[in-house]
Amino acid sequence: MCLILFAYRHHPRYRLIVAANRDEFLDRPSAPAAFWPEHPHLLGGKDLKSGGTWLGITRAGRIAAITNYRDPRSVMEGAPSRGHLVTRFLTGDISPFDYMTTVAKEAHIYNGFNLLAGDRTDLYHFSNRNGVVSALEPGIHGISNNLLNTPWPKLTRGKRLFREALALDDKHLPDALFRVLADDYRPHDADLPDTGVGLTWERVLSTIFIDHRPVYGTRSSTVLLIDNDNRVTFRERTFNSTPGTREEAGYHFVIDDAII
Numbered sequence: 087m088c089l090i091l092f093a094y095r096h097h098p099r100y101r102l103i104v105a106a107n108r109d110e111f112l113d114r115p116s117a118p119a120a121f122w123p124e125h126p127h128l129l130g131g132k133d134l135k136s137g138g139t140w141l142g143i144t145r146a147g148r149i150a151a152i153t154n155y156r157d158p159r160s161v162m163e164g165a166p167s168r169g170h171l172v173t174r175f176l177t178g179d180i181s182p183f184d185y186m187t188t189v190a191k192e193a194h195i196y197n198g199f200n201l202l203a204g205d206r207t208d209l210y211h212f213s214n215r216n217g218v219v220s221a222l223e224p225g226i227h228g229i230s231n232n233l234l235n236t237p238w239p240k241l242t243r244g245k246r247l248f249r250e251a252l253a254l255d256d257k258h259l260p261d262a263l264f265r266v267l268a269d270d271y272r273p274h275d276a277d278l279p280d281t282g283v284g285l286t287w288e289r290v291l292s293t294i295f296i297d298h299r300p301v302y303g304t305r306s307s308t309v310l311l312i313d314n315d316n317r318v319t320f321r322e323r324t325f326n327s328t329p330g331t332r333e334e335a336g337y338h339f340v341i342d343d344a345i346i
Contacts, residue, residue, distance in 0.1 A: 088231055089240065089294060090141075090151055090202065091248040091266070094209055095224035099256065102209070104310040105248060105263040106151060108140050109296050112303060119308070119322040119335060128176050129320060129337055131306060138169020141308055142176050143318065147206040147341040149310075150175045155198025155215050156231035156281045156291075168199045175203045186212045186219040193217070200229045206316070206341065226252075231281070231291075239273035244294050260309050260321055267307040269294040316341035 088109035095101050108131070110116070115134035122128045130142025141151040150172040175185050182203045189201065193214035200213045202222075209222040211234050220234070226249055227234060228241045235241070247269060251262035270293045278288045290298045297303045304325060311319040320337040 088153055088291070088296075089244060089267075090153060090229045091226075091244050092202075092228070093226050093248070093252060094222050096226055097252055100311050100313050102149070102204075102310070102312040103252065103259075103263075104141075104149075104151070104308070105251075105267055106141055106308045106310075107267050107295065107304045108306045108308070109291075109303065110305045112300060112305070116305065118306065118324045118333065119320065119337070121337075125177050128173075130172075130176070131322070131324075133167070133169045136167035136169055138167050138171075138173045139176075140169060140172065141310075142172060143310065143320065144176050145339060145342050147312075147316065148176050148204070149209075149312075150201065150203045152202070153200045153229050154231055155200060155213060155233075156283065157198055157215075158282045161197055165197045166195060168196055168201075171196070171199065171201055181205070182208050182210045183219065183221075186210045190214075190217060190219060200234065202229070206343075232279070238279055238292075239277045240292055240294050243269070243271060243273075247294075260311070260319065263309045264307060264321075264323065267295060267304075267309075270297070312341070 089107045091105045093103040097103055117132040117134055119131045127145040128142055130139040132139055143149045152168055152172050182205055185203055198215050203210055211220045211222060213233055226245055228245045230238055230241045247266040251266055254262050273292050278292055295304050306322055306324045309321045317340050322335050324333045
């Protein structure tokens with residue numbers, strides 16, 4: 087997952103709105119979002135190489151998502167998959183704060199990441215690149231491949247487009263958010279960050295929607311809405327290797343307080 091835009095306790099109807107793109111190498115096997123047979127209350131895609139996920143929600147209202155922190159100079163070969171940090175929270179029952187403090191104790195064994203974890207009452211962010219567990223304040227936030235709300239061009243543009251989409255009526259909101267996630271505007275070279283991957287890759291990674299076939303690109307776009315009555319709308323578009331083709335799935339359910 088390389089871009090997460092979200093409005094937390096900001097919208098009059100929805101307590102959480104998420105629009106997220108997962109960017110990944112095209113040869114990495116994955117499954118689209120579904121309820122997992124081994125964890126029937128967990129909804130999310132699955133990384134078929136390592137078994138974790140990049141974004142998920144449970145019927146009990148636990149939600150988590152992760153992005154990589156881009157710094158090739160610090161990459162450790164053989165580090166554990168960061169997707170399991172998401173799955174462990176979604177399949178557990180401890181509070182988001184307690185989970186984040188537990189992750190912080192072992193964070194050094196992972197390559198760089200940003201982790202979001204929350205439930206019906208709280209939402210937290212943690213990165214092993216600053217070591218801070220933070221409770222999210224109400225508002226519009228974004229994470230790319232640096233720390234929370236770092237003003238990289240794609241994140242600044244994404245937050246602006248996201249904010250504009252939130253002004254639309256409920257009927258048109260999901261499709262407007264998908265249009266934000268499909269934006270392919272490329273910033274000027276002078277505005278790009280220097281993260282150590284070289285100018286060619288900085289250009290590739292600078293757009294909200296990435297298309298660098300046959301090597302790398304946006305594999306899926308997800309829109310998640312949780313309203314003030316705990317009704318969940320989860321829509322995902324999965325993009326195939328053939329240009330212009332995609333699959334779409336949608337799920338709707340009400341968060342159940344009785345589920346642990």
